[in-house]
Amino acid sequence: MIVNMSKADRPDQPNAANRFNEEKATYVVRGDGETPDLAAGMAAINETLKTLPNRPGVYRMQDKRGDVLYVGKAKSLKNRVGSYVQMARLPQRLLRMVAQTRSMTIVTTASEADALLLEAQLIKKFRPAYNVLLRDDKSFPFILLREDHDFPRIQKHRGAQRLKGKYFGPFASAGSVNQTLNALQKLFLLRSCTDSFFSNRSRPCLLYQIKRCSAPCVGRIAKEDYAELVQDSRNFLSGKSTEVQGKLGEAMEKASDKLDFEMAAVYRDRLKALTFIQGNQSVNAAGLPDADIFGLAVKGSTVCIQAFFIRGGQNWGHRSFFPAHTSNVEIEEIFSSFLMQFYDRMPPPKLVLLDRELPDEKLLAEALSTKAEYRVGVSKPQRGDRRKLLEQASRNATEALDRRLAESSTQAKIMREMVDLLELDAVPDRIEIYDNSHIQGTNMVGGMVVAGPEGFRKNAYRKFNIKNPDIEPGDDFAMMREVLERRFARAQKEDPDREKGEWPDLVLIDGGKGQMRAAKDALAEIGVEDVVMIGVSKGPDRNAGRETFHMPDGREIHLPMNSPVLFYLQRLRDEAHRFAIGAHRAKRAKSIGHSSLDDVPGIGPARKRAMLLHFGTAAAVKNASLEDLQGAPGVSATVAHKVYDYFHA
Secondary structure, eight states, X not given: OEEEOOGGGOTTSTTOTTOOOGGGOOOOOOOOSOOOOHHHHHHHHHHHXXXXXXXXXXXXXXXXXXXXXXXXXXXXXXXXXXXXXXXXXXXXXXXXXXXXXXXXXXXEOSSHHHHHHHHHHHHHHHOXXXXXXXXXXXXXXXXXXXXXXXXXXXXXXXXXXXXXXXXXXXXXXXXXXXXXXXHHHHHHOOOOSOHHHHHTOSSOOHHHHTTSOOOGGGTSSOHHHHHHHHHHHHHHHTTOHHHHHHHHHHHHHHHHHTTOHHHHHHHHHHHHHHHHHHHTOSSOOTTOOSEEEEEEEEETTEEEEEEEEEETTEEEEEEEEOOBSOTTOOHXXXXXXXXXXXXXXXXXXXXXXXXXXXXXXXXXXXXXXXXXXXXXEEEOOOSHHHHXXXXXXXXXXXXXXXXXXXXXXXXXXXXXXXXXXXXXXXXXXXXXEEEEEEETTEEEEXXXXXXXXXXXXXXXXXXXXXXXXXXXXXXXXXXXXXXXHHHHHHHHHHOTTOOSSOSOSEEEEESOHHHHHHHHHHHHHTTOOOOOEEEEEOOGGGOTTOOEEEOTTSOEEOOOTTOHHHHHHHHHHHHHHHHXXXXXXXXXXXXXXXXXXXXXXXXXXXXXXXXXXXXXXXXXXXXXXXXXXXXXXXXXXXXXXXHHHHHHO
C-alpha cells in the first residue's frame, strides 16, 4: 500500500488528520502463535518491491495480524527495502524481524527530511517491537504568563499550548518549574490564582500575607504598576536578568535615600530572590542562547541520554532518558531516533549540541528546521564553554547510568515503575496519603500518613480533628478540604521556600472524583497549585485489585491485578486507612468516657469522683438542687454554686 503525503498531512502539523493521539496508540505484542518463517517474510518483501518507487518515504513492516514490527525511513524506498532480502548482510535481530513480516505499508514523502519527521511520528504511534523507543514520553512543563486578563497570571503548564500568553520552557521537571515559580513569586509578586478565585476575593489571601503576591484582586496595586511587574518578569524569563537586577538595585537605593526603609527592604528581598535563581544554576550557561545539550553513555545494552535545557542563558534543568529496544543497535541510530522522537511534540531550540558527530547530522538539522519553521543548528562543539557543557552532560549521563544499573532491588524497581505509570518526574522522596474516618458523622477525624523510598515515616504521621462547626456530619468532601487546608496553609507559612523537605512530591487521596475536586479546591484556596495529587478509589463492590487511579488531568487509569506497583499503592492506601480508623477509635473511646462534669470549670477528678459516688450519675448531678449539691461530701458552697450555675444558667 503506497500513500502520497502533502505538507498539510504531515503528522508534525497540529491539525493533520494522522496526528498522533496517545489514547489511540497501539502497543505491539510480538508473536501470535505462528512460527516465524524467513521464506514467507522474504516473499512478502519481494512482493512489495515490485511496486516501490525510487523516492523518499517511510515503510512499515507488519506481522500476520497487522501489528507493526518496524518503522523505517529511506531516501530511496526501493533501495532501502531491497536491502532486507540480502540475507547474508542482515544481523540476527533483523533476520528475526523479516521472519515475522507478512505485509508492508509504504508512505512516500516529498523529501528525506519529511520522511524523518513521519518516521518519528509513526514510531510513537505504533511503538514497534524492533524500533528504538523513547520510554519517557511525558510532556514537559512550561511556565505560562497569561495575557487574557487585566492582571495576568503566572502558572505552570503542561500539554497543548492553546491558551493565550507567553510560554517559557521547557523545564526538565515539575520540580524545576516549582522552584522557579516559587522564586518568581517573591521576585515579581504576580498572582498565581485562577480567574474565578481572583474575582471572588474580598480580602487578600495567604500569599499576600507571606509577601508572594501583590493582591491585585482587592486593589492593593494599580493596574499600571502590575503591568510593569509583568514586563519585568517577561524580561527576566527571556534572559534579561541583568536588566531586572539593575532596575531593582536602583529602586532600592532610591527608597533608602528617601528614608523609606520599609520599601527598601521589599526591594532587598526581591533582589535576594533574583540572586537565588541565578545562583541555583548547576550549569553555567551565561552567554549561551536557547539550546539543548545532549550527552550519551552506554554500558552493555543499556543506554542513557542526558539532556540539559538552556533558555535565555539560564539552565532550566536536566533529565535522564533510557531508550528501550537498544540491544544490537548502532549508537548513532539510537541517538538519531531518540532526537526525532524527543522533538516530535516539543519545539526545538535554535541550537542542539551533541557530544558526538552523527552521520545524518545535516538531515536532522533540516528535519528540525522544517518542523520549527526556523533554522535549527545541530553540531558537536570542539572547544570553549560549549565543549565544557557537553563534557558535563556526558559525565552526568554516565553517573545516571551507573545509578540505574545499581538499582537492582525490588523496591527500587517498583518505585521506578510507579514513576512511569503515574507520569511523575522522578522517584518521590516524600509521599503523603490522606484518609478520613467517622461513624455516622460522629468523632470525625482525618489522617495523614507519610512514606518514602525507605518505607513509612511514622514520626511524620499526623491526625486532624475536624473542627469546623459548619461541616455537616459525614460530609467526607468537606472533611478532606479542612484537612488539606490546615496542612498546606501551615506549610505555606512555616516553609514557603520548601527547603525543609516537608513538602510532598506526591499526594494520594483515598477517594474518587469528588474527593479529588475537594482537595484541589482546598489547595487553590491557599494558592497551592503545583502539588501532584492522585485519587485512589475502590473498584466495583470495593474489590481490592480493581482500583481506579484518578490523574490530575481527569484521566482514569487501571493497573493489572498482579502489578507490583498496584500492591505498593494499596499498601500505602491501607496504611492511611488503618491510621485514620485508629485515630477515630481513640477519639470515640475518649468521648465514651467523657462526662458532662468534665466541662465544668474548677471541677477536678477528686470532686468529680466524690459527686458521682454521692449522686450516682452525671445526669443526677445536673438535675440536683443547689441545696443537694451543698450537702454532698467534699463539695463547698462555692463549688456547689459553680456546678449549679453551669447547668442552670
